[in-house]
Amino acid sequence: MRTDKISKLKSGLLAQQTAFVRQTQLNQSSVRASFRVAQLIASYGKPFTEGEFVKKCLNVVVEEVCPDKKDVFNAVSLSASTITRRVEEIGGNVYAQLQQKTKEFDFFSLALDESTDVQDTAQLLIFIRGVSANFEMCEELAALQSLKGTTTGEDIFNKVCQTMEELDLDWAKLASITTDGAPCMVGASRGLIGRMNREMEEREQIGLKHRQFQQFLSELESAYGDVLYYTEVRWLSRGRVLRRFYELLPEINAFLHSKGKTVPELIDPEWKWHHAFLTDVTEMLNGLNLQLQGQGKLICDMYSHIKAFELKLALLLEQVKKHNFTHLPATQNLSAENPAVLFPAEKCVEALEMLKAEFSVRFRQLHAHAKEIRLFQNPFVADIDEAQPFYQFELAELQNCDVLKDAFKPNNLVDFYAALPNDLYPNIKKHAMKMSTLFGSTYICEQTFSRMKLMKSPMRSRLTDEHLHQCLRVAVTRMEPDIQLLTRCRTRCRPTVHTDEHTYIRGKLMSESKQWCLLGYPTGTCKTGL
Numbered sequence: 001m002r003t004d005k006i007s008k009l010k011s012g013l014l015a016q017q018t019a020f021v022r023q024t025q026l027n028q029s030s031v032r033a034s035f036r037v038a039q040l041i042a043s044y045g046k047p048f049t050e051g052e053f054v055k056k057c058l059n060v061v062v063e064e065v066c067p068d069k070k071d072v073f074n075a076v077s078l079s080a081s082t083i084t085r086r087v088e089e090i091g092g093n094v095y096a097q098l099q100q101k102t103k104e105f106d107f108f109s110l111a112l113d114e115s116t117d118v119q120d121t122a123q124l125l126i127f128i129r130g131v132s133a134n135f136e137m138c139e140e141l142a143a144l145q146s147l148k149g150t151t152t153g154e155d156i157f158n159k160v161c162q163t164m165e166e167l168d169l170d171w172a173k174l175a176s177i178t179t180d181g182a183p184c185m186v187g188a189s190r191g192l193i194g195r196m197n198r199e200m201e202e203r204e205q206i207g208l209k210h211r212q213f214q215q216f217l218s219e220l221e222s223a224y225g226d227v228l229y230y231t232e233v234r235w236l237s238r239g240r241v242l243r244r245f246y247e248l249l250p251e252i253n254a255f256l257h258s259k260g261k262t263v264p265e266l267i268d269p270e271w272k273w274h275h276a277f278l279t280d281v282t283e284m285l286n287g288l289n290l291q292l293q294g295q296g297k298l299i300c301d302m303y304s305h306i307k308a309f310e311l312k313l314a315l316l317l318e319q320v321k322k323h324n325f326t327h328l329p330a331t332q333n334l335s336a337e338n339p340a341v342l343f344p345a346e347k348c349v350e351a352l353e354m355l356k357a358e359f360s361v362r363f364r365q366l367h368a369h370a371k372e373i374r375l376f377q378n379p380f381v382a383d384i385d386e387a388q389p390f391y392q393f394e395l396a397e398l399q400n401c402d403v404l405k406d407a408f409k410p411n412n413l414v415d416f417y418a419a420l421p422n423d424l425y426p427n428i429k430k431h432a433m434k435m436s437t438l439f440g441s442t443y444i445c446e447q448t449f450s451r452m453k454l455m456k457s458p459m460r461s462r463l464t465d466e467h468l469h470q471c472l473r474v475a476v477t478r479m480e481p482d483i484q485l486l487t488r489c490r491t492r493c494r495p496t497v498h499t500d501e502h503t504y505i506r507g508k509l510m511s512e513s514k515q516w517c518l519l520g521y522p523t524g525t526c527k528t529g530l
Contacts, residue, residue, distance in 0.1 A: 109439055280328040292441045298436060
């Protein structure tokens with residue numbers, strides 16, 4: 001009898017435990033599902049209220065397919081407030097992962113650009129690309145900083161400093177900054193780049209004095225070796241518009257004529273020359289823009305496209321002077337029509353010379369580092385005599401290693417440099433790390449601004465800057481948010497109580513204070529009295 005009684009008690013206890021485990025697993029699955037739906041909503045730029053629509057769709061499907069599971073699906077919380085919190089937590093988790101990643105960076109670069117949203121608020125996007133000692137690359141959104149009031153170079157500089165401080169980034173590891181050509185960005189005195197250069201010089205001076213102080217302490221045989229420290233935007237698309245307008249010019253003229261309207265420019269022979277020439281040149285710029293687009297492109301690939309375009313520009317300039325329109329299809333077609341007015345060579349040559357000069361100025365820093373870029377692109381053909389002294393012996397060793405020469409593949413530079421023995425080629429690897437972080441353009445910023453304008457549209461203009469930041473982070477991240485961790489944090493509470501009106505979850509704060517709090521839906525009257 002005693003044995004039977006003990007066996008029954010054990011069976012009852014096991015059944016109770018199984019019920020608790022099953023309920024806990026159900027709660028975790030519901031919360032996990034809620035997080036995953038929130039991630040999808042943010043990734044696709046949908047409003048937070050879309051969660052409620054998804055919930056209605058789920059209920060309709062369940063009623064038709066598996067009505068007995070209705071309570072299970074109904075336990076998934078997808079209200080607007082819940083989705084908002086889920087997106088905040090997912091964005092926070094991704095940012096925490098980024099903070100851990102940045103600690104491993106040996107070098108990093110920044111790409112930044114500024115634009116205004118639908119509320120006319122200036123938004124500064126800052127992307128970071130870093131590399132660790134084992135050549136693990138990381139390219140993520142570092143910050144979306146809202147600029148209130150002015151948008152001067154000093155304002156942007158302060159936001160960059162704030163971002164670097166929040167990510168605990170070391171200025172000494174900063175390899176480069178890529179921006180557009182706006183005066184507030186590239187100004188030598190009051191622009192961001194000028195301000196950054198002065199900041200770097202000041203830090204170099206501080207670092208020099210710091211090392212001198214350390215040496216001084218060493219010479220004194222001091223017990224301490226150092227002091228302690230407390231520590232609307234789119235890529236150029238006018239080429240297609242101009243091309244279509246050029247091709248439809250006869251139809252446009254005919255249509256306007258049928259309406260009794262006349263546009264003098266459309267029948268002006270000289271204007272037609274300018275239009276055809278502008279169409280061709282703009283399409284060339286479009287082609288270059290397409291080559292520069294894409295995430296994760298290395299600086300050597302970008303520089304190759306820039307050099308090729310400048311060479312094409314020089315060739316085109318000489319051909320236009322001779323009325324040779326081989327590479328200008330629209331202009332060549334117009335020339336074949338034998339227009340009454342001669343080709344305006346002087347103005348078109350002047351335009352090409354201005355464009356060529358603009359390229360020389362815009363990319364002068366790339367040209368200044370041409371040898372370093374070439375060394376990174378292919379160390380086997382680098383001129384040892386022209387290389388920096390600390391590269392020469394390593395290049396001599398590398399260029400005469402047949403095994404490494406056979407393993408070299410220009411389309412996979414990062415893997416090649418990651419495999420180089422660090423003890424034999426420390427300086428070459430360090431150089432490759434720095435070069436691999438460089439942004440060749442602000443394409444990633446422009447692409448994200450396009451997402452921003454879809455997220456914060458006139459129909460969603462009340463989206464706060466913080467929520468916009470989190471939505472963008474979730475949408476563009478290459479990291480996977482730790483949904484399991486977020487779910488465990490959410491389900492370390494008492495079981496969920498379902499009512500007709502609300503779902504309440506009461507649990508402990510995940511903090512040292514251990515005080516009780518109410519999580520989940522907003523407070524209200526609960527029929528159960530909880």
